[in-house]
Amino acid sequence: MKRILFISVNDHVPWGGSEVLWSETAKKLSSAHKVSALIKKWETEPSPILQLKNKGVKVFYKCIKKRQSFRNRVLKRLLKINTEKNINHELDALEQPDLVLISLGNHLEHKLFYYTDYLKSHEIPYAIIFQLVTDLRGNHDAVFNRFGSAFLNAEKIYFLSQDNLDKATMQFSVDLKNSELINNPFNYKTNYLPLEEEDSTIYNLGCVAALNSFHKGLDVFLKTLSAKKWIESTCKLIYMAIVPNKEQIKRLIALYGLQSKVVLHSMNPIKLRFGVKTKLW
Structure with a gap:
């Protein structure tokens, strides 16, 4: 029986799409291995974490302190207080795993190499799942070099698309031979119907997502829908979601004349996040 540790670097929101892949993998492996997870402690525990516990996954919580004032953050930098100490204490408290799998929401998340430096120094093999790679965030050579080293020292690095792999290869200027493409689970039956030109049927397409232009590219999608081909289609x-770019999306709908094509339908993000059934329409 192997000891497998999952680390979610997501400390921003209690739960999100990037959490599904590693948590589902942890649940499946828990039937044959000793599985644990290191995550941030939230005031309200997301229901998928409770499911992990019910499957026998041992959950540990990070030593995350409350957000400090700007003055204290500056003093911390000036005094060169080591931010890696908390991470070292977190991992020292766990049994040495046979493998660590790190779920990385943002490919330029600096907390990654705090973990990978520790794992490398303790000769613990690790793999990384990239949930997002974007070319909209730059950095300087020293940071790129440190990330590149963390990636190349991994047993495997998993990408959700070829586009993400291509972007990472370009940004870090390294040949990621230890990479592999995997699919995020999408557990819905889908029927692909050809849209015939003479077909008068009206097709309603649903998009469940946060109205976040940066992450979801909804502004680009609306620009595409404004093309004659789609304006004249059936x-x-x-869109079933709310915030944070709802007003921008509404203005784009008006700007591109898509009022008859695109409808915004609000959903409760709290209920959605914690698995509470919500009536869509």
């Missing part, structure tokens, strides 16, 4: 898109 498709109608229903």
